[in-house]
Amino acid sequence: xxxxxxxxxxxxxxxxxxxxxxxxxxxxxxxxxxxxxxxxxxxxxxxxxxxxxxxxxxxxxxxxxxxxxxxxxxxxxxxxxxxxxxxxxxxxxxxxxxxxxxxxxxxxxxxxxxxxxxxxxxxxxxxxxxxxxxxxxxxxxxxxxxxxxxxxxxxxxxxxxxxxxxxxxxxxxxxxxxxxxxxxxxxxxxxxxxxxxxxxxxxxxxxxxxxxxxxxxxxxxxxxxxxxxxxxxxxxxxxxxxxxxxxxxxxxxxxxxxxxxxxxxxxxxxxxxxxxxxxxxxxxxxxxxxxxxxxxxxxxxxxxxxxxxxxxxxxxxxxxxxxxxxxxxxxxxxxxxxxxxxxxxxxxxxxxxxxxx
Numbered sequence: 001x002x003x004x005x006x007x008x009x010x011x012x013x014x015x016x017x018x019x020x021x022x023x024x025x026x027x028x029x030x031x032x033x034x035x036x037x038x039x040x041x042x043x044x045x046x047x048x049x050x051x052x053x054x055x056x057x058x059x060x061x062x063x064x065x066x067x068x069x070x071x072x073x074x075x076x077x078x079x080x081x082x083x084x085x086x087x088x089x090x091x092x093x094x095x096x097x098x099x100x101x102x103x104x105x106x107x108x109x110x111x112x113x114x115x116x117x118x119x120x121x122x123x124x125x126x127x128x129x130x131x132x133x134x135x136x137x138x139x140x141x142x143x144x145x146x147x148x149x150x151x152x153x154x155x156x157x158x159x160x161x162x163x164x165x166x167x168x169x170x171x172x173x174x175x176x177x178x179x180x181x182x183x184x185x186x187x188x189x190x191x192x193x194x195x196x197x198x199x200x201x202x203x204x205x206x207x208x209x210x211x212x213x214x215x216x217x218x219x220x221x222x223x224x225x226x227x228x229x230x231x232x233x234x235x236x237x238x239x240x241x242x243x244x245x246x247x248x249x250x251x252x253x254x255x256x257x258x259x260x261x262x263x264x265x266x267x268x269x270x271x272x273x274x275x276x277x278x279x280x281x282x283x284x285x286x287x288x289x290x291x292x293x294x295x296x297x298x299x300x301x302x303x304x305x306x307x308x309x310x311x312x313x314x315x316x317x318x319x320x321x322x323x324x325x326x327x328x329x330x331x332x333x334x335x336x337x338x339x340x341x342x343x344x345x346x347x348x349x350x351x352x353x354x355x356x357x
Contacts, residue, residue: 032151033060033070034081035247037188039150042179042218044157046193046209047225052234052253053192054095055103056225057153059269060190061088062108064151065119073271074249080271086150087118089143093159094192097123106255106264120147129154131174132162137181144185152181156192157215166211175218195224205287205309206239216240226283233272235280237310245311250279281322284309289333289347296336296344299323 030039037043037060047053063070067085074080092100100123108117130136144152154160164170182189196210208224209216216222222240227233232253238246255267284306289297297305303319314322323345326333334348 029243030084032064032086032188033083035244036060036070036081036221036223037151037190038220038243039186039188040182041220042175042182042189042191043221043223044191044193044209044215044219045223045225046195047227048195051195051225051227053225054155055107055253055267056234056236056251056269057155057190057192058090058103058107061090061151061153062104062111062113062117062119064088065117066108066111066113068111071249071251071269071271073273074247084150087120087147088151088153089147089149090119090121090153090155091125091129091140092121092123092155093125093128094155095123102264103267106267110266110268118147120149129160130162131160131177132164137177141181141184144181144187149185150187152185152187152189154189154191156194157211158194166215168212169214171212172214172218175215179218204239204291205237205284207291208287209239221246226279226287228279228282231279233279234269235283237280237284248280248310248313278322280310281306281314281319282326285319285323285326286332286347289345292345293347294336296338296346298338298342299345302345 031037032039045053045057060070062068064083064086065088067083069080069082072080090104095103100121104119104121108119113119127136127139129140140152143149158166161171161174164174178189178191181187193215194210195208205224206216206222209222219240220242221238223246224237224239226235226237234251234253236249236251238248250272251269252272253267253269256265257263258265285302288302288305288309292302299320302323303316306319307314307316323333327335327345331348334346336344336346338344
């Protein structure tokens with residue numbers, strides 16, 4: 001072959017943007033759920049089994065489909081997080097058809113949503129959703145476009161990764177595929193996931209998010225749901241936020257059964273004032289103590305970590321008082337002796353955090 005006359009291979013080149021494009025006026029960021037879920041974003045809601053994370057996500061999705069404020073009273077008075085009424089897609093790969101039908105029915109009835117509210121859901125779909133497969137993600141892209149969905153909920157991440165192990169670096173490609181979908185469709189993605197067994201294993205609350213670090217790195221918002229044992233109150237806080245801070249929330253889950261059965265007839269959340277509730281404060285103290293056990297952490301260091309974690313919502317005095325309560329009254333925190341007789345706080349047991357369904 002005479003290489004002198006060969007055509008050079010065609011190369012698709014990148015098209016760089018310049019300051020001219022950067023300075024073109026843009027519309028303000030649009031939030032499907034005010035202060036929480038913006039368009040074109042990739043978000044994770046995670047928690048331990050039994051933390052009601054699926055129900056929280058369902059309440060968000062149904063409020064968006066129905067055009068209802070989410071969690072009335074969240075911002076004082078009767079105000080909740082305003083939404084942009086939009087079609088919603090929910091894909092369940094965890095709970096099964098019967099339970100999903102029951103939950104959607106109960107919560108939508110409690111909200112008085114009409115039959116034609118644009119909430120579209122699948123449970124255990126065939127073919128299954130595989131985030132590693134181009135055709136599967138293309139199918140989801142086409143359905144989002146066909147239904148004009150602006151919010152997509154996936155329950156849950158561990159069931160769409162195919163053969164990719166969630167603690168491997170290959171999770172970066174899984175999250176990249178979801179990012180592509182969010183960018184291409186403009187939808188707000190909310191992906192449910194689990195927390196690490198035992199909670200945070202380091203000094204950051206975000207360490208409680210299970211799996212490879214590329215999961216947290218890829219997302220715009222991580223919401224951690226925490227629930228005490230034998231309680232229907234759930235705390236929701238951000239452990240990662242790109243952009244503006246996200247308000248913490250505490251909510252009460254209420255439900256009723258169909259007479260004579262254990263089936264839900266209606267279910268709903270109501271807001272509890274964050275500043276009047278110690279749930280988030282307690283969970284933050286326990287989480288950091290657990291992350292530093294069995295070696296322990298100095299009281300002052302623990303207090304500073306919790307103060308920063310909760311964005312100053314609780315005073316140092318309030319944090320100290322709650323810490324002493326957990327040590328002296330409930331026994332959920334304990335004291336151990338460190339080097340040179342230093343008193344260190346450890347997680348000791350007591351009622352603890354609910355990690356059961």
